[in-house]
Amino acid sequence: MERRHLQYFVALSEALHFGRAAEKLGIATPTLTVQIKDIERRIGAELFKRDSRTVSLTPVGETLLHEARSILQKFALAEDLARRVGRGESGRIEVGFVGSAVHTGVLQHHVWTFREQVPGVELLLTERPMHSIPGLLQEGALDIGVVRPPLDFPDTLESVPLHVDEFCVAISSRHSLAHTKSRVKPKELSREVFILPEQSAGTWEVARRGRFTPSCQPCPGSLIAVLGLVSIGNCIAIVPSVLMESALVPGVVYRGIAGPPIRSGLLALYRSGDPSQAVQRLVAQMRGEHQRDESDRS
Missing domain, CATH: 1.10.10.10 (Winged helix-like DNA-binding domain superfamily/Winged helix DNA-binding domain)
Structure with missing residues (x-):
């Protein structure tokens, strides 16, 4: 029938x-x-x-x-x-993000904007270890991944820039460098113990510029855990500068790094040719916002 x-x-x-x-x-x-x-x-x-x-x-x-x-x-x-x-007006999008993404406010902005414009699409957001995100995208467990480059990912994934900032140094408020407002020269950090956050590229660049091999401790987990150890005074960390405003942890102060900025930022990764219209709408929103920001800066 x-x-x-x-x-x-x-x-x-x-x-x-x-x-x-x-x-x-x-x-x-x-x-x-x-x-x-x-x-x-x-x-x-x-x-x-x-x-x-x-x-x-x-x-x-x-x-x-x-x-x-x-x-x-x-x-x-x-x-x-x-x-x-x-039409991309219904469905579900799985978003995985690196912990530092929430400190910029960019992720929240895109989520709020998309939910207002496309209320029929469910956005599910989960913090993920950054190096697992490309694999989860390829497996289909995630639709969009927000990462902090540099990060290797396969040609089957495409990216959209979301945010640009730079690295700074987080030190204990009892540290001698905490009493100066000037930017810290990389060579001044040669005798320090570094705790490596999830994105450790800033640490290695500081060491390269200061011409030393850093003494490092492994990442304890989230950025807040990193800052917690810094506050105790046993180590320092090279972290995204956005934390200067978003992560005010007792016992931690931030200082800029002397010399050319060590750039950092956020990327949104997604599968090339993803058939989901909802995913395509969110990616288009992200790309449009980035292009407008670039236009405003120029």
Whole structure:
């Protein structure tokens, strides 16, 4: 039985008149009569009582009417959902992000903007270890990943810049360098113990510029954990400068690094050619915001 058979049956059940039902359906009355007989033949029972003047539902017809309306409603909902998904107005997007992404406010901005514009799409956000994000994207466990480069990722992934900042040094408020407002020269840090955050590129660049091999401790987890160890005074850390405003931890002060800025930033990664219209809409929003920011800076 096809969808049209249910539509014919429901139309006649509501009109209880072959002529009026056929007119509503836009078909000839004899055609409707043939279709109803075909349905009854398939079911093996009469759906309507007919005489020269009236048409009424049989008990079997009344039972089928309830189910037919439910099925047609589900058809309509499925069609509407498919259309909205096709337009990127419905669905779900899995976003994985590196912890430092929330400190810039950029991720929150894109989430709020997208939810306002496309309320039918569910955004699920989870903090992930940065080096796991490319693999999770390839596996389909994530749709978009927000990372802090440099980071190697395969050619099957594309990227959109989200934010640009630079690295600074986080030190204990009891450290001798905490009492100066001037930028710290890399060579002044040669005798320090560094704790490596998840993105350690800034640390290695500071060591390269200062011409020393850093003494390092492994990353303890999140940036807040890194700053917690810095506050105790046993080590320092090279971290994104956005933390100067967003992570005011007791016992921690931040200082700029002398010399050319050691650039940092955020990228959004996504699968090349992702068929999801919802993902494409979010990526387009991110790209548009970045292009406007670049235009404003120029």
